[in-house]
Amino acid sequence: MLTGSALYAAAVTAPGAAWWEMLLPATWGAWMGWTTPITRSAGVIAIPDAPTAEAAPAQREYTYPEALAAMWEAAPDLPPGTRLTGIRQFDPAAPDFDAVVVAEVGRAVPTFTPAGLAAAFDFPLGSVTVSPIPGSGPGRMALTATPTLRAAAAPRTFPQMWRAWVSDPGGVAPGMEMIDHRLEEDRLVGRIQAPEGKMIRLPQQEIARALGMKDAELCMVETDGLGDGLVSVYREHPLMDVREATVEDLTMDSLGxxxxxxxxxxxxxxxxxxxxxxxxxxxxxxxxxxxxxxxxxxxxxxxxxxxxxxxxxxxxxxxxxxxxxxxxxxxxxxxxxxxxxxxxxxxxxxxxxxxxxxxxxxxxxxxxxxxx
Incomplete structure (x- = not known):
């Protein structure tokens, strides 16, 4: 058809052209348009095949250890240059696991922050810890993640909380044992006793902080100055509603x-x-x-x-x-x-x-x- 169009254009533009000269290009174009399908089907003209879309590769499902290793590598709050290996899930139905953190050859495993460790797996703060491996060098550290086990083992009663966060070694008042307690309408009361031969020591603000209280004035401490004390934990401030003094209140009793x-x-x-x-x-x-x-x-x-x-x-x-x-x-x-x-x-x-x-x-x- 391009050839016929060219002949037609030449015939029109040439001066003194005969009628048959104008008819020839048109006839040629019609002939080419009618024979094109035949020539293509007979293979006389090669036509490239139409491009076909490539099939997307099938998504491979990661195992839990592989997913954890990938999360570790992608965590932005962790120092670079380490990888997570030897991942062992404790229970297929729970996310708790342990693993080994390996540093680059010749380097020690860097120090991690508790927040960075927890954020790497989106676990609760404090549920992921790193510790040395006995017999191993500083290039390998043990990692333990126990988000559900830690929650299950968390102290839930007043004596358990006191023992875990106050009286145990490392607590704010080591050795100050709770020997009795009771639950009242508006407070928890614990009777505390110092070890034999030791003086009672109950730092009020430190105890309130250890028990997770937001207001230290809700924690009241009383001692006899020797070996016994009482700790009261209130739901609301106990002195928010105090009446005025009466004549009876201000009249001196027999003890002055x-x-x-x-x-x-x-x-x-x-x-x-x-x-x-x-x-x-x-x-x-x-x-x-x-x-x-x-x-x-x-x-x-x-x-x-x-x-x-x-x-x-x-x-x-x-x-x-x-x-x-x-x-x-x-x-x-x-x-x-x-x-x-x-x-x-x-x-x-x-x-x-x-x-x-x-x-x-x-x-x-x-x-x-x-x-x-």
Whole structure:
């Protein structure tokens, strides 16, 4: 057909062409179009075969060890230059396994982070560990991955957690054994005992951290200062709802005590205003601004007034810290000069009473007898 088209174009463009010269190329093109299928089928003209799509290779299923080795090699958080060999799955139904980490020839296995090891297999943090192989050099290390076995073996009861994370060697309070415990409505209570001949040691914040608590104030520690203690773990803060003190709370009992509040276990907290064997008590209240020093002093002075105990007070801040006490105690001084004068007067009064007591042979006294 290309040949016929060329003849036609030549005939049209040549001047003075005869009619048959124009008809010849068209006739030739028609003839070529009719004979093309015949010539191709007879093999006269070679036609290349149409390209066919290649069949995709079949996907090979990896075994579990092969998949683990590939995950290790592709892990971005692991140092390069090691490979995972000798992989042994403990149970076909569980992902736990052990293996050998092999470094390049002449090199030691690098140090891995717990997060990097766990991320390599998408296992829980801490469930993949690396340790030396007895009798082997630093170029080979044992790897153990126990995500399900570790979860199954995790301590679940209060005594188990205490033993695993607190009292066992490596815990925050080694040797401090839990000998009894009980579950109450809002707390767990454990009775702790130190080893024979040892002093009790129960670091409150470290214990709270070891038990996985988010708020250390939910862990309360009490000891007798010798060998026994109590540890309470609360669900909610025990002192979020505390009532106001009553007249009954602030009335001194036969032991010279008033109730100034509640302990974490809802028992009363006591403060001695007077001790039958020692007399009046001396206390020092220290705290940061806003800690409650003034409220505590007010509570004590209310208890003294209710119980008939004389109160001598002075406020270095011109009465701003203890405004309610002014006019309600035996003596009140406002300002720095008044504080110094009050202390000096109290000292002179004590000296005077001491001379009289000595002259009369008084070695002790009862409340309001002989002195108010």
């Amino acid at each position: 005590r008033i109730r100034t509040g509640l302990r974490h276990d809802r028992r009363f907290a006591y403060l001695n205003l007077y001790d039958p064997t020692l007399g009046a008590m001396t206390d020092l209240i220290v705290g940061a601004p806003g800690a409650g020093k003034s409220v505590t002093l007010h509570t004590i002075m209310i208890g003294e007034r209710i119980s008939g105990v004389v109160s001598i007070a002075a406020d270095a801040q011109n009465g701003m810290s203890l405004p309610e006490a002014n006019g309600r105690v035996y003596h009140f001084g406002a300002g720095r000069a008044a504080v110094l004068a009050t202390l000096a007067a109290a000292y002179e009064l004590a000296q005077h009473r001491e001379k009289i007591s000595s002259a009369n042979g008084w070695s002790g006294f009862a409340i309001n007898d002989p002195w108010p």
